Amino acid sequence: MMKVIKNTIEKDWSLLMKRPSLENKDLEETVKTIIEEVKLGKDAALIKITKDLQGADLNSLQVSFEEMREAEVSIELKEAINLAKENIEKFHKAQRLQEEIIETSPGVKCWRRSVGIEKVGLYIPGGTAPLFSSILMLGIPAQLAACKEIVLCSPCDENGNIHPAILYTAGLVGINKIYKVGGAQAIAAMAFGTETIPQVYKVFGPGNQHVTKAKELVQQMGIAIDMPAGPSEVLVIADETSLPKFVAADLLSQAEHGGDSQVILLSDNESILEESILEISKQLAVLPRAEIAKQALQNSKVILLDSLEDCFKFSNQYAPEHLIVASENANQHIRKVINAGSVFLGNYSCESAGDYASGTNHTLPTNGFAKNYSGVSIDSFTKKITFQELTKTGLSSIGKAIEIMAEEEGLMAHKNAVSIRLKEISDV
Amino acid sequence: MMKVIKNTIEKDWSLLMKRPSLENKDLEETVKTIIEEVKLGKDAALIKITKDLQGADLNSLQVSFEEMREAEVSIELKEAINLAKENIEKFHKAQRLQEEIIETSPGVKCWRRSVGIEKVGLYIPGGTAPLFSSILMLGIPAQLAACKEIVLCSPCDENGNIHPAILYTAGLVGINKIYKVGGAQAIAAMAFGTETIPQVYKVFGPGNQHVTKAKELVQQMGIAIDMPAGPSEVLVIADETSLPKFVAADLLSQAEHGGDSQVILLSDNESILEESILEISKQLAVLPRAEIAKQALQNSKVILLDSLEDCFKFSNQYAPEHLIVASENANQHIRKVINAGSVFLGNYSCESAGDYASGTNHTLPTNGFAKNYSGVSIDSFTKKITFQELTKTGLSSIGKAIEIMAEEEGLMAHKNAVSIRLKEISDV
Numbered sequence: 001m002m003k004v005i006k007n008t009i010e011k012d013w014s015l016l017m018k019r020p021s022l023e024n025k026d027l028e029e030t031v032k033t034i035i036e037e038v039k040l041g042k043d044a045a046l047i048k049i050t051k052d053l054q055g056a057d058l059n060s061l062q063v064s065f066e067e068m069r070e071a072e073v074s075i076e077l078k079e080a081i082n083l084a085k086e087n088i089e090k091f092h093k094a095q096r097l098q099e100e101i102i103e104t105s106p107g108v109k110c111w112r113r114s115v116g117i118e119k120v121g122l123y124i125p126g127g128t129a130p131l132f133s134s135i136l137m138l139g140i141p142a143q144l145a146a147c148k149e150i151v152l153c154s155p156c157d158e159n160g161n162i163h164p165a166i167l168y169t170a171g172l173v174g175i176n177k178i179y180k181v182g183g184a185q186a187i188a189a190m191a192f193g194t195e196t197i198p199q200v201y202k203v204f205g206p207g208n209q210h211v212t213k214a215k216e217l218v219q220q221m222g223i224a225i226d227m228p229a230g231p232s233e234v235l236v237i238a239d240e241t242s243l244p245k246f247v248a249a250d251l252l253s254q255a256e257h258g259g260d261s262q263v264i265l266l267s268d269n270e271s272i273l274e275e276s277i278l279e280i281s282k283q284l285a286v287l288p289r290a291e292i293a294k295q296a297l298q299n300s301k302v303i304l305l306d307s308l309e310d311c312f313k314f315s316n317q318y319a320p321e322h323l324i325v326a327s328e329n330a331n332q333h334i335r336k337v338i339n340a341g342s343v344f345l346g347n348y349s350c351e352s353a354g355d356y357a358s359g360t361n362h363t364l365p366t367n368g369f370a371k372n373y374s375g376v377s378i379d380s381f382t383k384k385i386t387f388q389e390l391t392k393t394g395l396s397s398i399g400k401a402i403e404i405m406a407e408e409e410g411l412m413a414h415k416n417a418v419s420i421r422l423k424e425i426s427d428v
Numbered sequence: 429m430m431k432v433i434k435n436t437i438e439k440d441w442s443l444l445m446k447r448p449s450l451e452n453k454d455l456e457e458t459v460k461t462i463i464e465e466v467k468l469g470k471d472a473a474l475i476k477i478t479k480d481l482q483g484a485d486l487n488s489l490q491v492s493f494e495e496m497r498e499a500e501v502s503i504e505l506k507e508a509i510n511l512a513k514e515n516i517e518k519f520h521k522a523q524r525l526q527e528e529i530i531e532t533s534p535g536v537k538c539w540r541r542s543v544g545i546e547k548v549g550l551y552i553p554g555g556t557a558p559l560f561s562s563i564l565m566l567g568i569p570a571q572l573a574a575c576k577e578i579v580l581c582s583p584c585d586e587n588g589n590i591h592p593a594i595l596y597t598a599g600l601v602g603i604n605k606i607y608k609v610g611g612a613q614a615i616a617a618m619a620f621g622t623e624t625i626p627q628v629y630k631v632f633g634p635g636n637q638h639v640t641k642a643k644e645l646v647q648q649m650g651i652a653i654d655m656p657a658g659p660s661e662v663l664v665i666a667d668e669t670s671l672p673k674f675v676a677a678d679l680l681s682q683a684e685h686g687g688d689s690q691v692i693l694l695s696d697n698e699s700i701l702e703e704s705i706l707e708i709s710k711q712l713a714v715l716p717r718a719e720i721a722k723q724a725l726q727n728s729k730v731i732l733l734d735s736l737e738d739c740f741k742f743s744n745q746y747a748p749e750h751l752i753v754a755s756e757n758a759n760q761h762i763r764k765v766i767n768a769g770s771v772f773l774g775n776y777s778c779e780s781a782g783d784y785a786s787g788t789n790h791t792l793p794t795n796g797f798a799k800n801y802s803g804v805s806i807d808s809f810t811k812k813i814t815f816q817e818l819t820k821t822g823l824s825s826i827g828k829a830i831e832i833m834a835e836e837e838g839l840m841a842h843k844n845a846v847s848i849r850l851k852e853i854s855d856v
Contacts (some may be wrong), residue, residue, distance in 0.1 A: 077833070080832040080833050081829075087532035087826070091530050102519050102787065104514075105511075105515055105786075108515070110786055118799065129837050129839065130836075130837065132833075132836070133837065220644070220648065222797070223800075224800035224801060243852075246848060249845040252841040253844070253845040256839060257839075283844065287844075289839070289841065334815065338543055340813055341814075342816070345815060346818070347849075349817055349818040351842075353536070353823065355834075356830045356833045357829045357830050358532060358533075358538055359538045365811075367650075370811065371545070372545050372811065373811060377812060382802075383798065383801060385768055385769070385771060385798075386770040386771065386789065386803060387770075387773060388788055389773040389777055390774070390776045398511065398515070398781065400508070401507070402781060405509065406783075408505055410716075411681070411684060412715060412716050413677070413681040413717065414681045414780040416677050417680075417779065420711075
């Protein structure tokens with residue numbers, strides 16, 4: 001099923017890196033129409049669209065206290081979610097900016113203060129796979145950033161219910177504004193506000209093509225988004241110390257995400273590649289989502305390269321969302337990683353760990369965006385405001401330089417704002 | 429010329445906050461055409477457009493070593509630029525991420541590493557006002573972030589020359605790939621690359637409407653940009669300890685930027701407002717860019733509010749690019765600032781200080797984007813990559829939780845990537 005590509009030369013790499021493209025001309029029109037409907041019709045439009053698409057008759061868009069209280073999940077799941085929450089909190093807490101005042105010249109103090117974005121919206125996909133783990137990944141940094149208003153939208157089922165694991169997790173991280181809206185209509189509702197759903201300044205979260213396109217469109221209208229998105233992907237670099245059955249399991253765990261997921265396996269060791277392919281077939285046979293995984297494997301590549309150096313070079317050009325360095329010596333290669341969303345080092349650091357419970361965020365740049373974007377962190381939920389305070393001494397020490405530069409740029413009023421103060425200082 | 433607005437009530441504030449709108453339907457078409465021309469025609473298209481728009485006949489798009497060497501600026505200007513560079517370096521150096529390994533569970537180590545975006549492009553406006561200060565504000569953090577390739581585009585004059593202060597400053601911060609291209613064509617060139625100009629992953633810098641629109645459009649095509657942009661603006665909060673002539677000078681230094689700049693003055697003290705207005709007329713009379721400033725003052729507002737609390741409330745709703753707290757007690761109000769790009773505290777912290785030489789960055793969110801974006805910092809030039817390393821003990825400690833969560837989300841291959849490893853561990 002998967003073929004090993006050998007004897008490739010560097011100038012052909014870009015072809016091998018081509019991601020499955022998602023051209024869909026109709027998509028933009030469809031999503032634009034939905035956004036307009038929601039902007040105009042607000043709550044009524046949301047209720048109508050939810051009836052049409054989910055088949056649910058909603059009296060209220062908001063999840064009630066009763067629904068929150070009645071959301072039942074097993075003790076074992078609660079404990080798992082709680083453990084994940086603790087780790088994610090520990091890792092993200094350390095990202096908080098320590099204010100540090102820098103005195104750049106005598107009497108010139110400058111610093112940055114991190115302030116939570118006041119209103120943020122989280123989108124959580126529902127349906128067959130209720131991605132409650134994404135609530136941890138978005139809700140925890142939002143709370144740590146002290147965002148004042150956190151709004152969550154997630155689609156309901158045909159009975160108007162949201163999966164209890166979603167409600168439990170939202171409650172656990174302290175989110176109580178939860179709305180039964182999915183798809184592009186949810187993004188539009190949070191971007192522009194309705195009678196019930198508060199407008200937010202930034203929208204986060206994964207979703208299907210409609211959701212992604214809606215985020216792209218509202219960004220053009222001034223609403224910030226977490227990052228541009230595309231299908232999920234993993235690149236595994238294996239060497240002779242890799243364990244093929246682990247490599248196969250990791251590739252499959254990415255492949256089961258969706259038919260458009262992409263997995264790439266690189267190695268300088270041919271037998272590891274061949275054993276990994278055999279393991280994939282074996283493990284695939286017993287997977288419930290085997291059909292999806294098979295489809296994804298069509299887009300996928302197993303590539304033999306001359307050296308581990310070449311593997312990292314290839315990886316940096318591809319810029320994978322997830323990079324697994326499946327080697328006992330992974331630590332030696334850290335500095336070689338230039339472009340990647342999240343990196344998993346060694347044979348026991350599987351991607352699932354970071355997807356759920358190790359503490360790192362799983363909202364990561366896909367589609368090559370690891371070249372110019374970071375994954376979600378506490379930074380994503382804050383603005384960093386700069387402050388400065390100049391004493392008279394401070395302005396005296398840098399005033400002359402400002403006057404000269406402003407004059408050279410032809411901005412005399414800029415110069416004058418300094419001159420008028422320096423005169424006051426020297427007059428006293 | 430400026431009128432004091434009194435007796436306003438909070439629900440009318442949003443009208444007062446309305447920014448001058450820049451509807452221009454033709455702009456998008458014009459800019460799209462330019463981008464397409466550059467994508468197709470590359471260097472030849474750039475040379476043609478530069479001939480058409482700047483009237484310059486270019487043999488070479490790139491600034492030569494000779495041109496760099498011959499760029500002459502006065503010693504006094506050099507010293508001013510050098511001082512500014514030192515302060516900007518000091519302030520931005522402190523922004524570098526300290527790597528910290530967090531052991532979230534026993535055997536589970538997670539950390540972030542900051543890696544410079546490999547290829548970045550800086551746009552520097554030229555023409556009448558050669559904004560060499562922006563080279564410091566963008567070039568210094570780019571260098572501190574260790575971006576490997578830094579490309580700079582700036583328009584030349586009709587003789588094909590770039591202002592010597594721009595060349596001097598670029599040389600000082602170690603940028604040697606400088607191209608004589610301005611406007612939307614420069615943004616297109618950096619976004620897609622030409623024979624001469626390298627393609628970059630992220631584009632930075634101020635510019636006119638064409639440049640701003642081009643940045644917006646290339647962002648939709650996958651190139652990151654520093655932030656969305658709009659006209660520059662300042663909001664001053666004055667109390668009874670403000671000095672009206674300083675307030676007036678600060679408002680004018682913003683107003684001279686462009687006819688579409690906006691300045692807002694708020695106070696709880698009517699006589700301070702009136703004195704400030706008188707001072708504006710007086711100072712305006714002697715300004716070379718008085719006509720521009722007058723035009724900007726048309727869009728501007730002087731508003732008397734009931735209390736300083738209300739002034740900060742208004743300011744946070746407006747989210748100014750620059751906020752000057754013109755008060756001897758400015759320090760007491762720091763915590764009230766929620767939305768602003770950069771804040772200037774006290775009577776001697778004029779905006780020009782931050783524009784040039786105090787050390788803070790002057791590339792800031794305008795147009796209300798201070799609600800959801802930060803100004804440029806070293807963060808803007810880096811990606812933060814997460815790393816994780818789990819030992820066998822690590823996976824044993826969180827593996828069960830991952831299995832349970834993955835199963836609940838219906839992702840059995842995710843679960844299996846853990847199970848297969850836990851089995852290996854227990855078998856040994």
